[in-house]
Amino acid sequence: MSKVNRRRFIEASVAAGAGIIAMPYIGRVQGANEKLGAAVIGVGGRGNSHLGAFVNDARTEVRVIVEVDEKIGNYRCNEIEEKQGKRPVLVNDMRHAFDSTDVNIMSTATPNHWHALAGIWAMQAGKDAYIEKPISHNIAEGSALVAAAKKYKRMCQVGTQCRSNPAIINAMSFLHDGGIGELKFARGLCYKRRKSIGSIGDYEIPENIDFNTWSGPATYTDPKLTRSRFHYDWHWQRHYGNGDLGNQGPHQTDIARWGLGVDAHPNAIISYGGRLGYQAERNDPHYVDAGDTANTEVSIYDYGDKCMVFETRGLDVTNSDDEEINKLFNQTKGNKIGVIFYGSDGYLVQRSYTHCIVYDKQFKVVKEFKGGGDHFGNFIKACQTRDASKLNSDAWEGHLSAGVSHLGNIAYYLGEQNHVSVDEAKKILSDVKSLDDNLTTLDRTVKHLKKNGVDLNKHPISMGPLLKFDPKREVFPESSAATALLTRTYREGFICPTADRV
Numbered sequence: 001m002s003k004v005n006r007r008r009f010i011e012a013s014v015a016a017g018a019g020i021i022a023m024p025y026i027g028r029v030q031g032a033n034e035k036l037g038a039a040v041i042g043v044g045g046r047g048n049s050h051l052g053a054f055v056n057d058a059r060t061e062v063r064v065i066v067e068v069d070e071k072i073g074n075y076r077c078n079e080i081e082e083k084q085g086k087r088p089v090l091v092n093d094m095r096h097a098f099d100s101t102d103v104n105i106m107s108t109a110t111p112n113h114w115h116a117l118a119g120i121w122a123m124q125a126g127k128d129a130y131i132e133k134p135i136s137h138n139i140a141e142g143s144a145l146v147a148a149a150k151k152y153k154r155m156c157q158v159g160t161q162c163r164s165n166p167a168i169i170n171a172m173s174f175l176h177d178g179g180i181g182e183l184k185f186a187r188g189l190c191y192k193r194r195k196s197i198g199s200i201g202d203y204e205i206p207e208n209i210d211f212n213t214w215s216g217p218a219t220y221t222d223p224k225l226t227r228s229r230f231h232y233d234w235h236w237q238r239h240y241g242n243g244d245l246g247n248q249g250p251h252q253t254d255i256a257r258w259g260l261g262v263d264a265h266p267n268a269i270i271s272y273g274g275r276l277g278y279q280a281e282r283n284d285p286h287y288v289d290a291g292d293t294a295n296t297e298v299s300i301y302d303y304g305d306k307c308m309v310f311e312t313r314g315l316d317v318t319n320s321d322d323e324e325i326n327k328l329f330n331q332t333k334g335n336k337i338g339v340i341f342y343g344s345d346g347y348l349v350q351r352s353y354t355h356c357i358v359y360d361k362q363f364k365v366v367k368e369f370k371g372g373g374d375h376f377g378n379f380i381k382a383c384q385t386r387d388a389s390k391l392n393s394d395a396w397e398g399h400l401s402a403g404v405s406h407l408g409n410i411a412y413y414l415g416e417q418n419h420v421s422v423d424e425a426k427k428i429l430s431d432v433k434s435l436d437d438n439l440t441t442l443d444r445t446v447k448h449l450k451k452n453g454v455d456l457n458k459h460p461i462s463m464g465p466l467l468k469f470d471p472k473r474e475v476f477p478e479s480s481a482a483t484a485l486l487t488r489t490y491r492e493g494f495i496c497p498t499a500d501r502v
Contacts (some may be wrong), residue, residue: 013081035102036104036383039064039127041118043076044231046132046159047109051076053376055083060105060380062088067212069231092210094118098125105155105377108132113218113240116141117496119156123148124502128155128383130376133250134242135395135404137217139474140498142399144408147499149388149395157160157391158398160254164378166371168255171348171356174369175259179358180343185259185435186307189251189345190244191324191336194314196278198228200290206230217494227290236291237407243293244312246405246472248337254393254401255339255350256308265403266301266308267473271411272425272463273297273445277315286361296461298445299408299433305500307435310408311445316450322444327363338399355458356359407469410485415464421445422456425463432466 038054040047043065051306054060062080065088067073071088071292075408081087097103098121107130108118116136119129129149135158136142149156162168186442205211218239227233235241257263273294279287295314299305318333326332328340339350346366347359358367375392389478420428422442429438447457467482469475474480490496 005470035059035061036380037061037063037100037102039066039094039100039103039106041066041094041097041106041108042110042114044069044072045066047107048076050107050109051080055080057377057380058149058219060257061086063102063321064089064091064100066091066094066097068092068214069206069208079158092213095121098122098127103298105130105380109159109233111214111240112246113137114216116145117217119145120148120165120497123152123156126152126154128379129160130157130379131393131398132159132355133398134246134405135398136402136406137240137242138485138487139403139406139481141371141496142395142402143474143499144296144497144502146395146399148502151502153388155376155379155382155386155391156395156398157382158288158377158393158395158401160251160374160393160398161249161375161400162255162350163258163352163393163397164375166373167354167356167369168258168350169373170256170281170371171350171369172255174358174367175343176261176340176346178368180348181345183260183341183343183385185342186248186256186308187340187342187436188256188308188310189336190248190252190311191313191317191320191340192244192248193317193335194236194244194295196281196289197214197291197436198231198286198289200226201227203228213492216497217488217490219489220491233290236293236295236467237376237414238293240410241293242293242405243297244314245294245297245299245310245408246402249310249312249405250398250401251353252339252350253308253310253404254397254429256310256341257401257404259339259341259348260303260306260308262303262308263400264303265400265469266303266407267471268302268433268466268468269299269407269411270464270466271297271299271408271415272420272442272461273312273412274459274462276449276459276461277452277454279459280455293409294412295411296445296449297408298434298441299404299411300432300438301404301408301500302433308404309434309436309441311441312449313445315448317448319451321447321451328357328359362429370457401490406486407467410482411464411467412462413464413485414467414479414482416462419460419462420463421460425461428463444445
């Protein structure tokens with residue numbers, strides 16, 4: 001959207017009473033030696049960390065906060081004013097910030113459905129962009145962001161901060177130097193407890209929310225919710241979020257790709273799982289949780305001579321029977337979030353954002369890597385030097401890593417109604433090309449579900465088709481239904497352009 005069109009849209013919206021916050025004038029000429037002016041979009045959760053990063057860096061100043069929740073926005077403005085001595089302007093429409101000559105960089109921690117369009121609009125307006133993971137809500141949006149960064153010569157950093165942490169950087173170098181021998185397979189884990197978000201229902205939008213602006217590129221639903229909690233729980237509704245495969249997953253899939261050395265989309269994908277177990281927790285076989293993303297999901301990705309598997313477990317993980325994984329993580333209880341690399345001479349385990357451990361084939365510790373970095377600092381330096389090659393996690397890397405999540409979810413969604421027995425699943429997976437032991441992974445998953453009270457006869461797992469993907473053309477050559485899910489339908493005024501039209 002052009003600058004003139006953005007202004008006309010805002011003027012029309014304000015005139016119609018769409019704005020919830022008075023829109024002051026923003027804009028002045030930037031002095032040569034001044035700090036970089038930052039606009040932070042979405043400051044309720046992760047966005048607060050964005051604010052802290054810019055406030056605490058001498059090179060930047062928070063000048064605009066964009067927030068559709070007026071209460072949260074004013075609270076953050078008060079905090080920033082106290083810390084930096086100057087109060088940022090609060091607006092509820094990001095296009096005000098993009099029209100401002102006082103803003104040089106923007107960062108966004110909005111819900112996933114806004115990530116790509118916010119980044120594209122910012123770069124079209126001449127701003128550099130820091131975009132939280134996943135960089136996009138779908139594959140087409142990721143491609144558009146990559147194209148926009150190239151066309152407008154803007155810095156575009158993705159919030160996969162492990163790319164800036166010495167522990168991970170050094171561990172990846174160790175892998176690439178043959179530290180655990182020949183490496184062809186990696187397993188990403190998100191064993192992370194996610195309780196039910198409540199029963200599906202009819203809930204009112206909070207009065208302090210501008211729901212029209214919040215909805216943005218997503219279809220505007222009836223001004224009521226199907227979930228009880230407005231903030232955060234959108235992650236588990238595919239209209240806005242991407243489940244934990246697309247929430248936590250991009251951190252681990254990014255590291256897995258990095259370690260394996262794959263710089264392309266996979267050639268084929270298959271997924272199985274479901275939104276299971278909440279019926280047992282509620283002791284109600286007819287209970288329907290408001291979420292519609294999988295809380296248990298296994299996705300297998302074929303990269304030709306290499307392979308990645310990602311496992312999502314949202315049910316209780318207090319105790320685990322996964323003997324090998326327990327040894328590698330040195331724990332039997334609680335969340336396990338990380339990546340296991342399987343080499344011919346040993347294993348490397350990414351246990352946290354700042355800690356990796358190397359084991360030999362007998363599971364004895366050989367080496368450890370530790371240390372955190374400054375991902376925002378890396379972004380700011382690139383903005384100052386105008387050198388995109390200095391970015392540790394640019395739009396292309398973010399697109400590929402988010403793409404892993406999107407492709408896995410597509411494979412699951414297409415098979416959501418294809419319920420299979422455990423024996424049927426074994427038969428299908430026996431024929432799937434993989435460097436993993438598919439049947440052992442299925443067995444561990446089934447044990448986990450049963451331990452959480454899931455009756456697989458009444459609530460069986462779903463399994464999608466094995467989908468072939470063309471990494472260069474970014475289409476499923478044999479499935480028009482899958483290809484249709486690579487993008488979405490957009491609302492007028494919030495249309496995310498395709499890569500060839502940014």
